Amino acid sequence: xxxxxxxxxxxxxxxxxxxxxxxxxxxxxxxxxxxxxxxxxxxxxxxxxxxxxxxxxxxxxxxxxxxxxxxxxxxxxxxxxxxxxxxxxxxxxxxxxxxxxxxxxxxxxxxxxxxxxxxxxxxxxxxxxxxxxxxxxxxxxxxxxxxxxxxxxxxxxxxxxxxxxxxxxxxxxxxxxxxxxxxxxxxxxxxxxxxxxxxxxxxxx
Amino acid sequence: xxxxxxxxxxxxxxxxxxxxxxxxxxxxxxxxxxxxxxxxxxxxxxxxxxxxxxxxxxxxxxxxxxxxxxxxxxxxxxxxxxxxxxxxxxxxxxxxxxxxxxxxxxxxxxxxxxxxxxxxxxxxxxxxxxxxxxxxxxxxxxxxxxxxxxxxxxxxxxxxxxxxxxxxxxxxxxxxxxxxxxxxxxxxxxxxxxxxxxxxxxxxx
DNA sequence: GGCACAAACGGACTTTACCCCGTTTAGTAT
DNA sequence: ATACTAAACGGGGTAAAGTCCGTTTGTGCC
Numbered sequence: 001x002x003x004x005x006x007x008x009x010x011x012x013x014x015x016x017x018x019x020x021x022x023x024x025x026x027x028x029x030x031x032x033x034x035x036x037x038x039x040x041x042x043x044x045x046x047x048x049x050x051x052x053x054x055x056x057x058x059x060x061x062x063x064x065x066x067x068x069x070x071x072x073x074x075x076x077x078x079x080x081x082x083x084x085x086x087x088x089x090x091x092x093x094x095x096x097x098x099x100x101x102x103x104x105x106x107x108x109x110x111x112x113x114x115x116x117x118x119x120x121x122x123x124x125x126x127x128x129x130x131x132x133x134x135x136x137x138x139x140x141x142x143x144x145x146x147x148x149x150x151x152x153x154x155x156x157x158x159x160x161x162x163x164x165x166x167x168x169x170x171x172x173x174x175x176x177x178x179x180x181x182x183x184x185x186x187x188x189x190x191x192x193x194x195x196x197x198x199x200x201x202x203x204x205x
Numbered sequence: 206x207x208x209x210x211x212x213x214x215x216x217x218x219x220x221x222x223x224x225x226x227x228x229x230x231x232x233x234x235x236x237x238x239x240x241x242x243x244x245x246x247x248x249x250x251x252x253x254x255x256x257x258x259x260x261x262x263x264x265x266x267x268x269x270x271x272x273x274x275x276x277x278x279x280x281x282x283x284x285x286x287x288x289x290x291x292x293x294x295x296x297x298x299x300x301x302x303x304x305x306x307x308x309x310x311x312x313x314x315x316x317x318x319x320x321x322x323x324x325x326x327x328x329x330x331x332x333x334x335x336x337x338x339x340x341x342x343x344x345x346x347x348x349x350x351x352x353x354x355x356x357x358x359x360x361x362x363x364x365x366x367x368x369x370x371x372x373x374x375x376x377x378x379x380x381x382x383x384x385x386x387x388x389x390x391x392x393x394x395x396x397x398x399x400x401x402x403x404x405x406x407x408x409x410x
Numbered sequence: 411g412g413c414a415c416a417a418a419c420g421g422a423c424t425t426t427a428c429c430c431c432g433t434t435t436a437g438t439a440t
Numbered sequence: 441a442t443a444c445t446a447a448a449c450g451g452g453g454t455a456a457a458g459t460c461c462g463t464t465t466g467t468g469c470c
Contacts, residue, residue, distance in 0.1 A: 016417060016466055043456060054420030059458065158375060158399035165374025166367035173366065194363035201407045221436055221447060249427060259450035264428065266448095 023061050026051050030068050039121040069122035080111050084141060097148035098203055104141065105167050105195035112171050113188045120175045139164040149203050167195055228266045231256050235273055244326040274327035278320065285316050289346060302353035303408055309346065310372050310400035317376050318393045325380045344369040354408050372400055
């Protein structure tokens, strides 16, 4: 087994400047293309060409086609997460956990429906992308809130997973509908009410 | 607007014999390949060649790669559905609906874990294939059972969707795990217990 | 500034799902 | 039997994701 070569004392822990620049540029270009044309015309070749970069670079930055949409969604999601972690109640801290849980579901539904185009595109990936699995942040938050609610002897990890799936399931169904954007508000409201009902049923003593 | 040509009086409503034969042959060949090699070596070209048929035929029969795995799964699922619809209680009719619901979750978990390889492969499809969405049979059965349980004023359609997702979510997570087949029984048991707990919480008065 | 090297880049190449369309065949009516 | 039609077949063609590897570039050290 080789030592990792010389390993210059101050190994660069940070991303190179050009890499950062290119990632940003690619994301911006991707957003443009998404806004201008549909998501299907956003091919890796097209993106690379429009950004004036090589295809290899696109793959190096994002790994996969779905990775681009995930990155875009992550980007948008940062603001949302901040509301959850330190915004005003009932979404943010300060409200009783059950109310926060209910508010979280409503907010998440609203967020995904608002960003439906990107969210839908992020589903494409050919790797196994099940419901609540690929949303560790969401699941963790739900898990934490559940921990603050008195539930009898329950497998909290499994319950968190189930609730995450129960929240995402209807949303994914909506996102994968063909028409899309039709009657979004009503659907969001219905999902939010359903979520509230489910959570209250599960958590009542 | 043209009339549909002559339309010979007895238009053939049934699938042609060669089509049926080829579908069966392709499914059998696919099973062979699946058993022999992994699922990734089962490409459309390879399947066509091994079956001695044209590639176009494979696509005509199944439409898409995932379609093959769905067909295989459907095939296996027929027996399962029969148990549900007319087998002995508590899975089949005769038991109280809540018990049937619990038994259904347990049985479905066992079924999917048993057929994990095919089930996993069936996830591939590039079209939006979320959790509980693509399982209308499962969802409908849950929906029907829910209808037989006294729940207050609840949106039963949404609740059925949520529960379907809550059942499928953990299973899909397991199916998409990289190791797979490791500790399958324990996982199945944990999911089954979690399902029972969830359903009892939701349905208690 | 000059050096060394890991990281990043680019674009040709490979693989595979899926499409297209000319040809063949099963099934029916006469 | 024969003719006819819709369905099915075959397999070459296309597009797009993802890989490879030789070349270039940013960065820390002297």
